[in-house]
Amino acid sequence: LAKTTQPISMDSYEGQEVNITCSHNNIATNDYITWYQQFPSQGPRFIIQGYKTKVTNEVASLFIPADRKSSTLSLPRVSLSDTAVYYCLVGYNTDKLIFGTGTRLQVFP
Amino acid sequence: NAGVTQTPKFQVLKTGQSMTLQCAQDMNHNSMYWYRQDPGMGLRLIYYSASEGTTDKGEVPNGYNVSRLNKREFSLRLESAAPSQTSVYFCASSEDGRTQYFGPGTRLTVL
Numbered sequence: 001l002a003k004t005t006q007p008i009s010m011d012s013y014e015g016q017e018v019n020i021t022c023s024h025n026n027i028a029t030n031d032y033i034t035w036y037q038q039f040p041s042q043g044p045r046f047i048i049q050g051y052k053t054k055v056t057n058e059v060a061s062l063f064i065p066a067d068r069k070s071s072t073l074s075l076p077r078v079s080l081s082d083t084a085v086y087y088c089l090v091g092y093n094t095d096k097l098i099f100g101t102g103t104r105l106q107v108f109p
Numbered sequence: 110n111a112g113v114t115q116t117p118k119f120q121v122l123k124t125g126q127s128m129t130l131q132c133a134q135d136m137n138h139n140s141m142y143w144y145r146q147d148p149g150m151g152l153r154l155i156y157y158s159a160s161e162g163t164t165d166k167g168e169v170p171n172g173y174n175v176s177r178l179n180k181r182e183f184s185l186r187l188e189s190a191a192p193s194q195t196s197v198y199f200c201a202s203s204e205d206g207r208t209q210y211f212g213p214g215t216r217l218t219v220l
Binding site: 042 | 152153206207208
């Protein structure tokens with residue numbers, strides 16, 4: 001199972017770009033990288049998923065270097081509503097995925 | 110399209126009581142999952158069902174049983190609740206095995 005390491009917490013201010021890096025040194029060839037967002041008292045919500053290079057959607061970008069041993073979730077121009085816990089998961093089948101403690105992002109006005 | 114729904118939202122049990130948590134999804138997904146989340150922790154997989162008629166243990170299955178009633182519904186049963194099972198329980202479903210969609214959760218307290 002691919003183990004991931006993320007910062008425990010990060011602080012930012014509204015309007016700034018936030019980059020959360022996840023380390024996954026033993027990622028397997030078939031593994032995908034998936035990020036989820038969780039607000040208090042809610043279930044996690046899928047943000048973005050990628051295999052290599054760069055993926056962008058309407059809420060975030062995911063940067064994956066060629067060796068795939070790390071990945072960076074980029075949130076452009078965060079707002080107060082982006083305050084949440086962000087989880088990085090690595091795997092192929094969801095039954096093998098492990099949610100760590102995630103990164104607690106606090107956005108200040 | 111309601112996505113993943115869970116009932117009840119809250120439940121208080123006494124030690125030794127039993128109960129069933131219900132989960133349903135309307136996205137025609139093959140796979141369904143039950144997780145628990147303890148305060149300040151990540152989610153831990155209890156059981157999953159890769160398809161209708163199959164179930165498998167996850168990371169923390171002890172004290173729980175599951176039933177995949179049909180493609181839509183996946184229930185979690187606590188036969189004899191213990192205080193250590195106080196947690197928030199999330200159900201999820203997936204079509205491709207990589208992306209999961211979660212329900213709102215059931216907050217369970219065992220006294």
